[in-house]
Amino acid sequence: MLAACGLVFPVQAAEDTSDLPPLFAAEVERADAFVAGMMEQGITVPVPKDPGGGYTHEQHKRNFRAMYLAGDLYRITGDLKYRDFVRDMLLEYAELYPTLGDHPAKANQNVGRLFWQVLNDAMWLVHSVQGYANIRDTLTDEEREIIDNNVFRPAARFLSVDSERTFNLIHNHATWATAGVGMTGYLLGDRDMVDRALLGSDKSGETGFLRQTELLFSPDGYYTEGPYYQRFALLPFMVFADAIAKNEPERRIFEHRDGILKKALTTTIQLTYGGYFFPFNDAIRDKSLNTAELYEGVAIAYAETGDPGLLSIAKFQGRTVLSENGLKVSRDLEAGKPSPFNFKSILLSDGPDGDEGAVAVFRHGTGPRHTALVAKNSSQGMGHGHFDKLSWQLYDNGNEIVRDYGAARFLNIEAKEGGRYLPENESWAKQSIAHNALVVNETTHFGGDVKVADTFAPEQLYFSAQPELQVSTATIDSAYPEVNVTMTRTLALMDVAGLNAPVTVDVMRATGKGQLQFDLPLHYSGHIMETGFEPDRNVGPRPVLGESDGYQHIWVDGIGSPKADDAFMTWILDGRFYTYRFVPRDKMQVILAESGANDPDFNLRREPIVIQRASDTDSMTFVSMIETHGLYDGATEQTIGSRSLVASLRHVEHPKYDVVIVETKGGARTALAISYNDDPDAVHKVEIDGREVSWAGFAGRIEMGGEGN
C-alpha cells in the first residue's frame, strides 16, 4: 500500500473495480464491509481511558484499521466518501492529540498516549500514516496543515523523542516505532524524521531500523524468540522496508545484509507445517500463515522477488492486502502463475552473528502429508523462551507426531486469567520435562533461570541433508553446570533398506559427574496400539511422577523394564501407525505417562508421554527411533501394516563413535554411524557383527545387507 506514500508516488487513477482479480475483489469487499460499518457508527475518537481490551483501547484500534483500509479503498475506487472519512477522522484526532499526556491506564514505564503502551501508539501510527498517504494530496492546504501538525508530527515526536528509550532499543517494539516515524517522515518530506528512524535518535546507526535488521535476525533470517514472535515482528520490518524501497530505492534496503528481510520472510514460512508455525516457546498453537502480518509480508516479498512459491502461500491464505503488491499477487494468482513453495531441508542459525545455536528442519516428500523433522538447537529466546535445549518435533501425514506443547494460555479468553499466560505456563509449558529434552535429576535446564539460560546456547556441530540421510548434531554443556553434564544429540531422517518411509533416529549422548538420573521424555500424539514390553500398570488411581519442575503435572500410567527385543511401542494417529523403539540398558525404566496432574483449573491439555529413565549413572546414551508404517482406513475398513517391520534396533558402543543398526524383519540391516568428526575426508572404521564397516565424515549411512552377507 505504500505505493501511495506521498513523497514519491502520487495517488493513482482509480482502478476499474469491475475487473479486479477475485482474491483482491474479495478483499475490497471485506474492507468495504468493515469501513461501511465504521461509517455507519459515525466517527468516534474517544479520550483515552481504558487499558488493553477496554472500550477506548478497542475503539482506537478500530479507528486505525478503518483509516488504513479506507485509504486503500479511496485509492482503488476513487470514491470520495472514503477520502472524506479518513480526513474527518484525522481532523478529530487533530483536536484530540494535542490535549494528550500520558495515558491514564499506564501499565509500565513505556506508557503511550492513545493507548496504555507505547507499542500500541506505534501500531496506530504505522497504520494511520498509510491511510493518510492515500488521501493527503487531495486535501486543502489548510486541512493538510492541521493534520500534519496536530496529528502526525506530534505522534512521531512522541515516539521518537518523548519515548526515545523505546525508540532506540534493539527490539521489535522499536521496529514498530521506527517504522511509524520513518513512514511519517517520507510522507511529510521530513528528512530528519526519516534519518532518525533509519539510524536512531542520534543518527549514529548504533540503533534505529537499519541496525535492527542487523541485530534482530540471525544471518539466516531467524528471529530468536521463535516463529510465533517472528511473524509479529515481521510486519513493521516489511512495510517500512517497502516504503524505503519506494522512496529511496538507492538504499537497496531489500539487499541490505545479504537480503536479510526477504530471508526473514521466507524463513518464517519455512518454520511451518501444514501452514501452522512450529510452536516453539510461548507460542499459541493455532497460529498459522493465515495472519494479517503474513498477508502483508507475502505481498511485499512477492513484489520484490517475484518468487512464484509465494503465490502458492497466498493461495493457501486465501487473503491478500489492498496495496499494489496485493493486486499483483492477486493478478498473478489468477493468471495461474503459482508454483509450490519450496519447503526444504534447512539449517537456520540463531543469534545476530549466527553462532548461538540453530534450528534444523528436515523435509521428506512434498504436499500436506510430507514428513518434517525439526531439531530445536536454538538459544533460549529471551523471556518467552522455554527450557528445552536440543528438543525436537516430528510431523507426518498432516499431523504433529512428536509434539511441542507451546504456551499454556488461552488467548483472550476471559475465564482463563483474562487470556494471559496461565500459572501452568511457568510450572509446565516452560519446563524441560514438558519438552522432548533430556532432564537430569528431575530439574529443569539452567535451574529454570532465564537470565542464565539467555547467556548460553547450544552449538550446532553438524548438518547434512542428503537424500537418504539427513542429520543434525548439536551439543550443549551449560544446562547443568553443577553436575557438569554435556549433552550431544543427533537427530536423523534416514532411509532404511526394506522400509518405504524414512525412520527418525535419535541418539542422545549425555555425560556428567556423580550418580545422576537421566530422563528422556517423548511427547507423542496418538492412541497406544501395543507395547512390546509389559508395563506394570496403574489402572486405578495413578500416582504423580514428581514434585516440581513440571514433574508434578505428570500422571504415571505404568512403568516397564523392556528387554532388547520388546523395547518398542506402537500408536495410531489419523490412520497411520508409529512405532517408537529404543535400546534398553541395564536397569533402564520406561514410564508411560500423561500430562494433567496438579491442574486445579483444568488449564492443561492431557496428552501422552513416554519417558526413558536411566538412574545412578554418570553417563547415558539413549538411542531411539520412530518408524512410520501402515494405514488404517475406517471408510473402507481396511488396515495394512499395523505392525512394525523392524526386527531390532541396536547400538554399537564405541569410545568415540556411535553406530546405530536398524534391522528389518526381512533381514536387511541399515546403520547410522556417527564419528563426531567434521572432517569430511576422515575415514572411520568400526566392527559390526564381526565385519568391519567404514564411512567418511561426521555421519554416514551404511547398508549392511542381510545377516551374514
Place this chain on the structure above:
Amino acid sequence: MLAACGLVFPVQAAEDTSDLPPLFAAEVERADAFVAGMMEQGITVPVPKDPGGGYTHEQHKRNFRAMYLAGDLYRITGDLKYRDFVRDMLLEYAELYPTLGDHPAKANQNVGRLFWQVLNDAMWLVHSVQGYANIRDTLTDEEREIIDNNVFRPAARFLSVDSERTFNLIHNHATWATAGVGMTGYLLGDRDMVDRALLGSDKSGETGFLRQTELLFSPDGYYTEGPYYQRFALLPFMVFADAIAKNEPERRIFEHRDGILKKALTTTIQLTYGGYFFPFNDAIRDKSLNTAELYEGVAIAYAETGDPGLLSIAKFQGRTVLSENGLKVSRDLEAGKPSPFNFKSILLSDGPDGDEGAVAVFRHGTGPRHTALVAKNSSQGMGHGHFDKLSWQLYDNGNEIVRDYGAARFLNIEAKEGGRYLPENESWAKQSIAHNALVVNETTHFGGDVKVADTFAPEQLYFSAQPELQVSTATIDSAYPEVNVTMTRTLALMDVAGLNAPVTVDVMRATGKGQLQFDLPLHYSGHIMETGFEPDRNVGPRPVLGESDGYQHIWVDGIGSPKADDAFMTWILDGRFYTYRFVPRDKMQVILAESGANDPDFNLRREPIVIQRASDTDSMTFVSMIETHGLYDGATEQTIGSRSLVASLRHVEHPKYDVVIVETKGGARTALAISYNDDPDAVHKVEIDGREVSWAGFAGRIEMGGEGN
C-alpha cells in the same frame, strides 16, 4: 450395474469412453487399475482353506471384485480383454466349485463353500453374477453351459437349498443370499430360483426378499441395529431391487410397502452429520457415507427418484459405481444438477410396525456447521445394541459436542485382539453410564441382559419440529423393573429471546421406588474453560468412581455441590464455547470425570464426562441445558462471547407439568412448558413469577419478556 442383467437388458454398445463425465471416468480408471493388477498376477482360484483374513479368503474376495469390475469395464469399453478375463476366471471356478464341500475353516453352523461363512459366499455370488451378466451373451454356448451349470446353478443351490436355514431368516445375511440367488435366477432365466429368492424356499412369502423388506425396516426405513449396520444391510437390498425393477417392472418393487427401499436409503443418509453416521450401538465411528454400499445405493436411488439432493451426496462421496445408474449420476453432477440434500428434522420409528420406539433428529441451520440434536429412543437393536435408553447426542459447528462412544474396537488392527470387539466393548461401551443415559443405583439398564432388553422399547410420546421449538419426548418403564423406575425424557432445541443460537433443553423425569441413586452423565467434547461452582478437585491421583457396570472405567477429577447461580460449566471445542447449565437440587452432586480407568491395554479413549447425581430419593427431575456461544479464532487472535449469556435456568415444579425458564443476562425470559398431554387443543396454565402463563398441547414455548413485564 444391473442394467446389464442378461434376461432383460442385452449388453449395450460400448460407450465412447473419451466423453465420460469426470466422476465416472475416474471410476473407470480406478477399476481399470485394480483389474489390470489382477490380470498381471494371473487368474488364481485357490482351493478354499483359510478363515477370514487369510490368503484364500482374501483371494476369493479380490476375485469377485475383479469379475464385478471387469464386467462393467467390458460393457463400457467393449475391450475383449475384460470379457476374456471374467470368462477365464469363471471357467476356473467351474473346475473348482463342483469339488467343494463344507469349508475346512468352518467357523460356526453357517459354513460356506468358498469361504468360512455362508455370508461371504452370498457376497461372492451377488458380485460375480453381475460380472457374468455383462459377458454372458458373448460366450459360446459351450462356455455358457459350463459356467451356468458348474458355477452359478450350484452356488445358488448351495445358498437357497443346502443353506436353507440362513436363506429363510429375516436377517441381513438372508438378504445377501436371496439377492445372489434372485439375480442368478434372472440371468439364467430360472423362474423357480427367482421365486424362491423373492418369497422364500417354500414360495409362501413368509420369508424371502419381499418379506425382509417388510420386517427388517421400520415403516420409516429405520434399521433396528442402527445406521452403521443399516449401511451394510442396504447393499443387497438396493442391488436386488434394482434387478427386480429392471426384470419385472410390473412388481413396482421400489413402491413396495410405501416405497420402503427408497426410504431406507434416504433414512441412512438422514442418520449422518458431516457425512459420518451417528455412532449408535457397536458402530465404528469413522464410517461415513464414503463407503461402497452407499455409492451403489445413491446411484440406484437417484436413477429411481431423480432427487437432485442425492447428487450432492455423490459429490460429497466423490465416488460412484460403473453401472448405468452411476453414469447418470456422473452426467447429472457434471451438468450442475445437484441441490443440497434435504437434511431435515425427522422422526424415525423403530420396529417393523413402527411401535418399538424411535429416533428423533432435529436440525437447525444448514451446511457443514449446522446444529443437530439426536434423541435415541429406539429399541435395543439386538446383540450389537447398547444399553442406552433415551440417550442423545448433539452436533454443532461440524463437531460432535455431546458424544456417543460407539464400539470399543479397532477394526482389523491385529494388535487389538485381531481387530475384534475388545473386552471394554462389554465393560464400557455397552454400559448405560458410558452413554448420555440415566443410570439408577450404578447398574446398567435391563441388568445388561440383551435378551430382556430386546423385548422392551421406549415409547415416543411426542415429536414436533416447529421453527422456534423442536421437541421430542419419550418414556420407558422397563429398564429397572426391580425398583420400578419410569424415566421420561424431553429433549428440545429451542430459540431463546436474546440468544442467537437455539439452546438444547433436557428434562429427565424419573420416578421409582425406594431410596435410589440417580446418575445423569453427559459425555462432552472440549476443554473446560470454567466451572461456575468450585469442585473439590482430585489433582493428584484420581479415585475410580465405582466397581462395575462401566463405573470402574471412570476417574473422578472432582465433585461439586452447585448452587442455583453457579450450576454451570463452559468448555471450548474448535473455536466455539458450550455452556452446560443445570438446576441443582438439595444434596445434588456434580462429578467431573474422565473415562480410561481400569484399562490395562490402553483400549479406551480418554474423554471427559460430567455426571449429575441425586441420591436417597425415589424420584428426580434433572433439568439441564446447553448453550452454544461465542467464537475463538486463533488465527486472528480474536475471542468474542466466551462467557455464557444466560443468567439463570429454573424449573417450576408442578404435579403434572414441567416448566423450564431460561433467563438471559439481558433479562429476557423464555420458557419451555411441557404438559405431557398430547391433545393439541388442550390448554394448560401455570403460574410463573407471579404471573399465569398458558400454552396449548404437549409442549409450548413462551416468551415471558423481562422480569416484571
